[in-house]
Amino acid sequence: MTRHDPSLVITGHDLDFRDLARAAMGQKPVCVAPSAFAAIAASRDIVETILKENRPAYGITTGVGSQKDFAVDPATAGAYNTRLLAAHATRVPGPTLPPDAVRGALIFLANQFAHGLSGVSPELVQLIVASINSETMPDIDGSGSVGASDLVPNAQLAHWMLGRPQAKKLGLPRSKETLSLINNNAISLAQGAIALASAERLMAAFDLAAAAALEGFRGNLGAISEAANRAHKRQGQRRSALRMRNLLNDSHLWKTGEARLLQDPLSFRCASQVHGAAAEVFSSAAEIWNSELNSVNDNPIIDQETAAAVSNGNMDTTRLTLAADHLRQALGKICDLAGERVHKQQWPAFTGLPTGLAEEGGAVGGVQFLNLGHITASLVTSVKIWARPSLLNSVGQVADGVEDTASHALHAVHDLMRVIDAGWKIAGLELMIAVWAMKRRRLEAVDLGKGIRPAFEILGALLPIGREGDAIFDIAPLISELQSGGLLERTLTEAREKIDLALD
Template identity: 55%
Template sequence: MIASLPMYDRPETRGAFENMNPEPPVLVLDGNGLSCASLVAAIEQKAGVELTDEAWLRVSKAREVVEHITSSGIAAYGINTGVGSQKDHAVPTAALAEFNRRLVRAHATRVPGPSLSEGIVRGALIVLLNGFAKGYSGVSEELVKVIIGKLAEGKFPTIDAGGTVGASDLVPLAQIADWLISSEQAQASGLPKAKETLSLINSNAVSLTVGALQLVELKNLTWAQELAAATSMEGFRCNLDAISEIVNKVHIRPGQTRVADRLRTFLQGSRLWSKGEARLLQDPLSFRCISQIHGAVEEVVLNAEEILTQELNSLADNPVVDHDSFAAFSNGNMDTTRHTLALDQVRQGLAKITDISGERIHKLQWTAFSGLPTGLAAEDSAIGGVQFLNLGHIAASLITSVKIWAQPQLLIAIGQLADGVEDTAGNAFHAVHDLQRQIDAAWTIAAIELSIATWSIQRRGLSEANLGVAVRDVVQSILPLLPVGVEGIEVFDLSIVRNALKNR
């Protein structure tokens, strides 16, 4: 049975629904109130979705504009013309339905490789609906009802994860759109109508969904990394002056202050707060700068969450349909530079956190720094200890990967996409995909640090009663999972520690 770690004021990352019925849960969208947390909660709870009355009215009014444009013959991009490099070709009114059907399938090219999870498909549909609820897309009420119905059914197609460069998630959204308009309900409603294909595919709904999922998980991960770091501070017998209130008071760094507060909470009751308990007058920077580095990353993560929340409640559709002026406006709102730039910073910050975790992992095994036997072996011999299990090498390999995935994606974009008309992209999906890979590796790195820190505490023979309250519970949960004293007799599986950390 996998042990579970205590929470200790773990950050709340699953937002509650507003206007939610308890059975079954329903997320009500108005185009402005969707958050990363509420989107993730809707995905995990497989919530139904509805629009507010005001949102339905806005959808109806925007549709009037599209129908006016098609009946009047006024040229409007993507409504009665081709798209991209074929924008200068008119589409006759009688051919609009056929044009929209073919446009979907032309963009839905299957891409060999990984597929999106059903949760991501569900999330992308919710993001699309929230954009439509703003009333500037011009889609029909019938299309909105089809999407709501598909969410209620809860059965989703296999969608390819490739083919998007951050100038709308064209390929995966086109595959979703093809599935939608091929449904019996869509066929019976005469879908797709003018502009509806463009509104379905001209969005970053997939990238935003993946980004929201990762940022929500990242809050849990960074909390776990701080808990592992606090355990390392106990195992190393650190000087806690580095996280004292006065040290964090004199520097205007809100994130640093919050992290130091949490570390003090984790270490509440520890003997390290007593005079003469710290082994060194000044510890290595990887211990001494935990609150500074983790705090800086927390600020970046919160900024990224704010940006993604704004994007979740924005419209990337082109053209924008305006009921007040009864006109359509060509634009570049699908550009993803803003959230790619924010996520690039997040990935670099996460790489920095894992980097100093790796330094602590090795300092705890390094007798010149730790004062413990090399590799935390019970005695000087050819076998035993953490290094005998090769955990340091595993951590180094994972940290290397995390650093590779931290490279900025914004500047890697290939310029030419479509005959010179589409000549830049933000690479948002690449940014969130690399963050996803980083987070997965970082959970294992945190589990390694927690294992080695716990091992260090055991090797020092420290009484659990003298440890910080959170660290005490960690040691009680993790120590039985470790092969202390029986190294090499059976193969050690890190997943048991990782699962205990993730499922706390």
């Protein structure tokens, strides 16, 4: 594993989605704070006492789910836990989870168990940390969850981890440990945290794309002025408009008479309002995710005050699904406006330029000749489909009616990831077309905002302007440059801006 930063120290109380995402990608080694092990050991002692006294306790001395009313002999509890794990790890044909999601799930488990409310052994926590820091992650199915614990993928992950030689030497799993490993939302929380980290970058990319569109369109910057923000007191709008103004700093568009129209179409004029609304939704989702990352959704929990196992419904994911649903819709609206600006930028009635931004009127050339508008429209349509809410989809009754409600967090997160993936392509396409329009207007880098110049130079060199149709145009390198290359960071640095969307 490549190490770039100091260790991520797990305490159970201060895990941030950004830190989880970085550590999940192998950029940070992980350890558990030594101070956490006292609480972990104390809760394990309570489980051992429950076993010794053979007290009825869900998943410790009983079965689980619809088999909760059947006793498990403490003498065979270890063997029961081993069989329970394999039984729940049924494989399903289909996509598997990326390694960063699997490692992220293990990070969440370590953080949850650090609270000392799950009754697992210190040895299991040490095994989880060793697994996090290992080079390879297992193939885990991406399905099998209805949002009331990610049972099937969790079981597959735990089966891999407990099959490691170190686990055998430590005598794992012990009673309750299988249940604690599978009865939680580790996969949903990890993938959601990674998605949030990407979404935060994506929203900066959309601010960049919108600011570039204003340059290419020769738009009216009054719409992102501080005067407009003062009149409509929205934190998110103010943040987005400020970032766009910083990206456009030193642009000729600030000069009197540079804007072509007194009032631009709404997709330009309302960009900071829509992006700002999404920023506020993002801020709320991040707060919810960080809260859930530092909470315990195990069932039962081990209450150290009463020395008892307490059954609960903390694995419910309504809060997570609401956050993911809301964020998908907010990003969907951003994508919708970007799609409109893409079309306006190549529409002669709005631009005053030749059809499709061709060099001159004719049957050949321009972005329309390359179908960039159609590709964008297709992506926007997909986003709108994936943005539909997941929360109220019916799951029916499972486990003989014992589990009669679920909230579909993993489905909501997977659709969020799809929206984000399409969003990067849409932002990239808008940025490409904006640069193309700048080129058609014979603008030079010095005419543009300081934060726009790197995009103009980098993407401008990659666009097939004047060569349309000579060969197939592949937009993948341009999207990659925006998403994971140095382009976004360079533009923000030039604008003295940052990706972090923290609102005042």
